[in-house]
Amino acid sequence: MTSNNTVSNKYDFKTIEKKWQQFWEDGEVYKVTEDAAGEKYYVLEMFPYPSGRIHMGHVRNYSIGDVVARYKRMRGYNVLHPMGWDAFGLPAENAALKNNSHPATWTYANIDYMRNQLRQLGLSYDWGREIATCNPKYYRWEQLLFIEMYRKGLVYQKVTTVNWCDSCQTVLANEQVIEGACWRCDQPVFPRKMNGWFFKITDYAEELLADLEKLTGWPDKVVTMQRNWIGKSTGLTCEFAVEGSAEKIAIFTTRPDTIFGVTFMSIAAEHPLLDPIIAGTATEHEVRDFARQIVIDKQRRSLDEEAEKVGIFTGRYAINPFNSERIPIYVANFVLMEYGTGAVMAVPAHDERDFEFARKYNLPITPVVIPEGMTLDPATMAQASTIPGVLAGSGQFTGMDSLAAQAAIIKQAEEKGFGSAHVTYRLRDWGISRQRYWGAPIPMVHCDTCGVQPVPEAELPVLLPEDTEAGSGCLPLHQRPSFIATTCPKCGGAAKRETDTMDTFMESSWYFARYTCPRNETSPLDKAKAAYWLPVDQYIGGVEHAILHLLYSRFFTKVLRDLGHLDIDEPFTNLLTQGMVIKDGAKMSKSKGNVVDPNDLIQEYGADTVRLFSLFAAPPERDLEWSAQGVEGSSRFLNRVYRLIATNRELFTCDPAMPAQLSEPGKTLHRKTHQTIKRVTESIEQNFHFNTAISGMMELFNVLASVAGENADEKAEPAVVREAVSILLLLVSPMVPHFAAEMWEYIGNSESLEKMPWPEFDAEAAREDLLTIVLQVNGKVRSRLQVPADIADDDLARLALADENTVKFIDGKPVKKTIVVKKKLVNIVV
RNA sequence: GCGAGGGUGGCGGAACUGGUAGACGCACUAGACUUAGGAUCUAGCGGGUAACCGUGGGGGUUCGAUUCCCCCCUCUCGCACCA
Numbered sequence: 001m002t003s004n005n006t007v008s009n010k011y012d013f014k015t016i017e018k019k020w021q022q023f024w025e026d027g028e029v030y031k032v033t034e035d036a037a038g039e040k041y042y043v044l045e046m047f048p049y050p051s052g053r054i055h056m057g058h059v060r061n062y063s064i065g066d067v068v069a070r071y072k073r074m075r076g077y078n079v080l081h082p083m084g085w086d087a088f089g090l091p092a093e094n095a096a097l098k099n100n101s102h103p104a105t106w107t108y109a110n111i112d113y114m115r116n117q118l119r120q121l122g123l124s125y126d127w128g129r130e131i132a133t134c135n136p137k138y139y140r141w142e143q144l145l146f147i148e149m150y151r152k153g154l155v156y157q158k159v160t161t162v163n164w165c166d167s168c169q170t171v172l173a174n175e176q177v178i179e180g181a182c183w184r185c186d187q188p189v190f191p192r193k194m195n196g197w198f199f200k201i202t203d204y205a206e207e208l209l210a211d212l213e214k215l216t217g218w219p220d221k222v223v224t225m226q227r228n229w230i231g232k233s234t235g236l237t238c239e240f241a242v243e244g245s246a247e248k249i250a251i252f253t254t255r256p257d258t259i260f261g262v263t264f265m266s267i268a269a270e271h272p273l274l275d276p277i278i279a280g281t282a283t284e285h286e287v288r289d290f291a292r293q294i295v296i297d298k299q300r301r302s303l304d305e306e307a308e309k310v311g312i313f314t315g316r317y318a319i320n321p322f323n324s325e326r327i328p329i330y331v332a333n334f335v336l337m338e339y340g341t342g343a344v345m346a347v348p349a350h351d352e353r354d355f356e357f358a359r360k361y362n363l364p365i366t367p368v369v370i371p372e373g374m375t376l377d378p379a380t381m382a383q384a385s386t387i388p389g390v391l392a393g394s395g396q397f398t399g400m401d402s403l404a405a406q407a408a409i410i411k412q413a414e415e416k417g418f419g420s421a422h423v424t425y426r427l428r429d430w431g432i433s434r435q436r437y438w439g440a441p442i443p444m445v446h447c448d449t450c451g452v453q454p455v456p457e458a459e460l461p462v463l464l465p466e467d468t469e470a471g472s473g474c475l476p477l478h479q480r481p482s483f484i485a486t487t488c489p490k491c492g493g494a495a496k497r498e499t500d501t502m503d504t505f506m507e508s509s510w511y512f513a514r515y516t517c518p519r520n521e522t523s524p525l526d527k528a529k530a531a532y533w534l535p536v537d538q539y540i541g542g543v544e545h546a547i548l549h550l551l552y553s554r555f556f557t558k559v560l561r562d563l564g565h566l567d568i569d570e571p572f573t574n575l576l577t578q579g580m581v582i583k584d585g586a587k588m589s590k591s592k593g594n595v596v597d598p599n600d601l602i603q604e605y606g607a608d609t610v611r612l613f614s615l616f617a618a619p620p621e622r623d624l625e626w627s628a629q630g631v632e633g634s635s636r637f638l639n640r641v642y643r644l645i646a647t648n649r650e651l652f653t654c655d656p657a658m659p660a661q662l663s664e665p666g667k668t669l670h671r672k673t674h675q676t677i678k679r680v681t682e683s684i685e686q687n688f689h690f691n692t693a694i695s696g697m698m699e700l701f702n703v704l705a706s707v708a709g710e711n712a713d714e715k716a717e718p719a720v721v722r723e724a725v726s727i728l729l730l731l732v733s734p735m736v737p738h739f740a741a742e743m744w745e746y747i748g749n750s751e752s753l754e755k756m757p758w759p760e761f762d763a764e765a766a767r768e769d770l771l772t773i774v775l776q777v778n779g780k781v782r783s784r785l786q787v788p789a790d791i792a793d794d795d796l797a798r799l800a801l802a803d804e805n806t807v808k809f810i811d812g813k814p815v816k817k818t819i820v821v822k823k824k825l826v827n828i829v830v
Numbered sequence: 831g832c833g834a835g836g837g838u839g840g841c842g843g844a845a846c847u848g849g850u851a852g853a854c855g856c857a858c859u860a861g862a863c864u865u866a867g868g869a870u871c872u873a874g875c876g877g878g879u880a881a882c883c884g885u886g887g888g889g890g891u892u893c894g895a896u897u898c899c900c901c902c903c904u905c906u907c908g909c910a911c912c913a
Contacts, residue, residue, distance in 0.1 A: 221834055225908060228833070233912070253913060266913090309911080339912045346913090352831090353911055426912050546908080616855075617842060623906090625842060633855050643870090682846090692844065695854030702854090710871090774850045779894040781850060819893055824849055829893045 011642040013606030013738070020738040021119055029754050030124045032080050034532045041077035042533050043068045044512055044572075046541030046549070047084045047131075050110040051091060054117045056581040056588060056614070056626060057542065059598045063611040063735075064578060064620050064688065065540045066123045070734035071684055073124075074758040080533050081124055082515040084131030085111050088139075088504045090170065092438045093474040103438040103474055104466070107134055117598065121607045122737050129518045133507035138514065139440035140461030141524035142506055147443055147454040148563050154200045157452070162431060164192035170434050191298065196433035197442060197500060201555050205230055205425045208554055217574030219621070222546040229547050231426025236410050237341065238419030240265060240318040243326060245277050249318060252340035252424055256413075257405040258347040260394035261368035262325070263358065265318050266311060266332035268342040269294035274314070274331065281315035287331060294333045309334050309357050320345075321418040322409070323395060332357060340424050348384065349376065355384040368394050369402045430552065432503040437464070437474040439501025447488035447495040456489050462497070477501065508549055509556035512536050512571060525565045536572045540620075543577035550575070576688060579623035581614070588626075596626055608736035609635040615690040615735055638739055641701060641732075644709055645725060645743055651708065652725070652747040654718035665707035666716040673724045674766035676700040677759050680731050690735065697731055700724065722747075727759045774825035775800050777809040785826075793820045800826035 024030060034040075045065035048058055062083075069081040085107075092103035099106065111132060118125070131138055149155045164170075165182040182189055201208075209230045212223050235254035242249060249267065253259070267274060269291040278284045290312040297307065311332035318329050327346075334353055335344050348358035349367040358365050367376035371389035388402045397405050413419030433442070441462040443455040455462055465483045477483055477499035488495035510524070516533040517526035535557075541549075550572070557571040580587055583594040601610045613634040618624040645652075662670060676696050683693035704724050707716040716724075725747060733740035733753055744753040768789055773796065775783040783805035787796060797818050800806055806828060813830040820826050 221908085224834060228909060231909095231912065235913085251913080255913080307911090334911045334913095336912065341913095344913045351913070353913075356911095424912080426909095543907080619843085622836090622843095627842070627856070629856055630842070637855085640870095686846095691842090692854080695844075698854055772850080776849085776894075779849095779892095784850075817893060819849090821849055821894095825894090827849080827893055 011639050011739075013608060013638075016742045017120070017122060017607055017738040020741045021122055023741075023752075024122075024124070024754075025119075025127075028128075030081065031126050031128055032078060034529055036078040038076045038078040040080065040533055041072045041538075042080040042536045043072065043538045044080075044082065044515070044536045044540070046539075046545065047086050047508070047511060048114065049086045049089060049091070050107055050114055050132075052110050052113070054114055054598055056596055056598060059121065059610060060581050060614045060620075060624060061540060061542070061578055062118065062121065062123050063614050064576070064690070065538075066121075066611075066737075067615065067684075067690060067734040068538055068540070068688065069124050070737060071758070073754070074730070074734070074756065076757065080129075080515070081126060082129040082131075082518075083118065083123070083125040083127070084129075084511060084515070084518075085114075085133065086504065086508050086511070087111065087132045087134035088439045088501075088507060090436065090438070093436065096438075096474050102466075104134065107438075108132075120602055121598075121611065124737070129515050131511055131514060131518050133440075133504075133511065134438070136461045136463055137519075138511075139507070141514070142440050142502065142510070143443040143455070143460050143462060144457060145510070145524055145560075145563070146502070146506075147457065147460075149199065149559060150444075150454055152563065154203065154559065156198055156200065157195060158198060159193060159195045160431070161191045162194045162196060163189045164194075165189050170436055194433075196431050199430040199432055199555075201430045201552075202425060202427055204555055204558050205232070205427050206423075207558060208427075208551065211554070211570055214570055215572075215575070218572075219543075219575065219577055222543070222550065222575060222577060225546045226551055229427060229551065233424045233426075235422060235424070236406075236413060236419050237422040238321065238345070238413055240320065240327075240345070242273075242277050242329070243317040243319060245316065247273050247277055249273055249277075249329070249343045250341040251343045251345045252422060253345055255347065255350060255406070256409040257391060257394075257397075257402040258350045258368055259320065259322050259345065259409060260391070260397070261347040261349050261366045262320050262327055262345045263348060263364045263366055264327050264346045264354075265329045266335045266344045266346050266354075266357070267314075267329060268335040268337035269298075269331055269333065270337040271331075271335075271342045273343075277316050277329070278314050283313075283315045287312055287314050291331050294331070297333070307333055309353065309360065311357060311361065313361075321413075321416070328363070330357075330361075338428065339426065349378065349381070350384050350386060352384045352386070355381075366393065368392055430503075430555075432506060433500035434503055435476050435478065435499070436501050437476050439504060440464075440506065441477065442498045442500050442502055444498040445486055445488060445495045446498065447491060447493065449493060450488050450490040450495075453489050453495075459489075505548060505552050509552040510560065512539075512553070513557075513560065513566065523565070525560070527565065527567075530565070531567055534566065535568050535570060538574045538576065539572035540576045540578060542580070546577065576620060578620045579618065581624050581626055583626045585625070601631065605631060605635045606738075608739045609638060612638065612694065612736050616694045617691065619687070619689045619691050637698060637701070638736065640705070641728070642739075642743070644701075644705060645747060647710065648708060648721070649747075651718045651721050654722060656719055656722055658719050658723070659717055662717060662720065663714070665712075665714045666720045669703055669707050669716045669724050670720050670765055671768065672700055672703045673720075673727050674762045676731065677727060677761040678766060681758070681761065693731075694735065697728060700728055700731075704728065729753070730756055730759050771823055773800070773823075775803055775806050776825060776827040777806055778829060779827060780809075782806055782809045789823070793822070796820055796826060800828060 043065055045061050069079050073079045087107050092107045095106045096103045165187060167185050167187040181187060209232055212227055215223055233254050235252060236256040237250055237252045239248040239250050274291060278287050311330040314329045314331060316329045317326045320327060346354040348354040348365045350369055365378040367378060368391060369389045370376060370392050371385060371387045376385055391397050391400045391402055391405050397408060410421045441464060443460060443462045445453045445455060447453055465480055484496050484499060486495055486497050513525055513530055513534060517529040520526045553571050557568060560566040561568065583596060586592055586594065588595045598610065609631060613631045616634060617630055679696040680693040683689045706712055708721045729740045729744050741753045770786050771789050773785045773787055774781055775785055783803050785799060785803060797820055810828060810830050815828055815830055817829040
């Protein structure tokens with residue numbers, strides 16, 4: 001390629017960016033295949049929902065990912081870097097209603113617009129692998145996976161109390177409820193009974209928990225959040241007989257050591273044994289009404305407010321199997337039916353909630369675990385005691401250490417047959433049913449004679465109806481008779497299609513795997529290709545997905561493995577959770593009116609400047625405060641580099657061979673160049689701290705300008721300048737790819753920049769031969785000394801003691817000690 | 831309440847295993863060039879006249895602490911009656 005540039009002193013980013021985007025696209029420069037040379041590296045950014053236009057959060061996310069991709073390519077890796085669209089979801093329906101169009105129309109138009117925006121950012125994606133999850137060619141495989149999971153017993157239907165968002169008219173997963181409000185529209189969420197489809201994610205609870213250990217490349221914070229979310233508890237389940245009834249009520253406790261301190265039992269208002277045990281008691285109706293009221297109150301209450309503890313005596317007693325003690329059974333509003341067994345043995349002396357309840361209803365408090373050196377008086381205790389101690393009043397276990405007693409008590413329960421060791425998880429099964437239009441239809445059929453049947457694989461995909469019945473593009477499927485009517489795949493009789501669609505978290509739970517073989521027509525995954533590329537080496541996205549998306553993706557990976565589609569246990573080896581982009585200290589939002597539109601910035605400064613600033617202003621994991629003036633600074637930097645190169649073109653036609661002897665400025669620049677390679681490489685390798693990498697490059701440029709620019713006093717040799725500029729361009733190229741490519745060509749390189757390897761660091765060149773040593777007296781900096789780098793400690797100490805300033809501060813006092821730190825300082829203690 | 835992560839100039843942020851606190855950038859000040867300059871270049875830029883004081887506050891370890899230990903304050907995020 002010959003340089004056809006005319007010299008211009010103006011950095012014309014518009015022309016430059018367009019030119020290189022075209023060049024990359026025409027040459028399919030970022031297309032990858034499995035057979036290329038080099039070790040594979042899969043870098044992935046969380047794909048966007050096609051909401052209309054990209055925002056600064058996307059710009060930041062994708063800029064970070066692109067630097068990683070470009071850097072790894074220069075390092076010789078065969079890099080997979082794909083992009084796609086998380087394209088199903090409610091906003092499309094809302095928009096379609098508003099514009100009287102169709103969700104598909106709206107979605108695809110958004111995708112086209114946003115794809116163009118991403119192209120303008122110069123992101124190095126293999127666009128040939130683009131996925132839109134609303135495309136039947138994608139969701140047909142998801143439907144197949146659903147059926148495979150169904151056959152494996154990982155899918156079931158049940159009636160449950162679900163989280164219902166009235167404004168979105170849909171069911172939400174627990175994870176989609178944020179402080180009692182819908183994660184999407186922020187409206188209050190209410191419980192409602194509904195039949196729905198569930199994935200048995202709890203079957204994988206133990207593995208999901210255990211494998212967190214393997215995720216050493218994940219932020220601790222995310223691992224901890226997942227661990228807490230799964231919420232494993234070990235303890236005892238134990239059955240309590242009900243006096244005067246054949247029923248037995250099972251409880252779960254993590255504190256079996258306190259079982260002799262049980263003074264009552266609390267059960268959930270929805271407990272299935274409530275009705276049977278109260279039948280025939282004098283207070284039956286009263287209790288039933290009370291329980292009903294608890295359920296109603298719970299529904300009315302938004303999920304984030306905690307109600308005052310209330311309860312009512314059922315009129316029945318349970319028998320503690322350990323000491324045969326008779327304890328009253330209460331219905332209490334704070335007992336959750338969804339967790340454990342829905343019944344709790346109450347030990348007010350050692351549990352805060354039970355204590356509060358016991359005080360309120362005047363129930364006895366019996367301390368049985370006495371912490372060392374303490375006495376617990378039920379009459380005066382102000383709160384429950386939850387620390388370990390020695391057992392008291394606990395029959396044969398009295399005197400035992402409370403931790404040891406836990407095992408001993410479980411053992412006895414097992415021997416006597418009324419209880420056993422038990423593990424409970426906080427994690428619930430994943431409800432995936434959504435009563436919407438714009439989602440992947442669940443591929444099942446309901447037949448009156450054959451029951452529920454999966455759609456035969458040959459008939460997949462179950463397509464979303466595209467017709468607009470009654471003039472609406474987004475009637476939920478259950479309101480579309482022509483969709484519902486079908487025949488039973490088993491008996492051929494009239495049957496009804498399932499009308500629920502799948503939670504959109506389904507699509508995002510396996511898209512990363514589909515990118516390895518996005519056009520595969522015969523199965524969800526091409527095993528060989530998936531095996532080559534997976535797992536994702538570096539995943540990058542917002543921390544808001546720390547639980548939902550990342551947990552579901554881990555679950556799906558294990559399911560795909562067990563279905564034989566994959567051979568890995570975990571999808572993402574390394575995870576980077578980038579911080580938010582904020583403005584004036586707050587998250588950008590329309591309501592606050594502090595939104596910065598990437599389009600405007602790209603128009604005004606160009607993509608490279610925008611990328612550069614978003615990488616420079618903060619390390620990736622921290623929040624980034626957007627600053628219009630800061631953007632100016634980044635723009636200025638690129639302009640300076642441009643001008644230096646444009647006005648010194650003759651330097652780049654020189655002989656690149658280094659002279660044997662360099663002038664002082666030449667040496668300085670040469671040294672700084674190699675020090676910068678080291679620094680930038682380390683900043684990227686260690687923790688992706690591009691902010692410090694960029695400041696390093698700015699320092700290099702400052703030195704460069706001082707020995708090569710128009711204002712340079714003493715000039716460095718052309719070959720040194722040439723080297724410095726070349727290396728600077730290589731180092732910045734992952735951040736500002738158009739700019740670097742243009743300058744690279746401009747200084748006369750015939751091979752395009754994308755093909756160049758990352759520069760090698762020359763330790764010899766980087767070595768300082770003079771060091772500045774700090775001289776301290778009593779730990780305070782008093783002077784500095786220029787010494788040869790290879791000076792001996794003795795000589796250095798001698799020089800330090802002779803230094804004019806140190807002598808002044810030693811002030812004739814006796815020197816007690818002299819500490820010499822190699823290459824750094826000398827501290828004289830007097 | 832529980833868990834995690836932060837508090838460094840006017841601002842964003844640097845500082846490797848304890849060793850020059852404030853790199854780099856922004857803002858600001860002065861000067862140069864200029865009809866002009868929100869362009870560009872040069873210089874300065876934590877506080878204090880100074881000795882000195884300075885990394886949220888208070889103790890401690892050390893020749894030496896933003897860094898390690900203890901106590902406290904504060905901010906952000908996550909979970910929140912999970913038995």
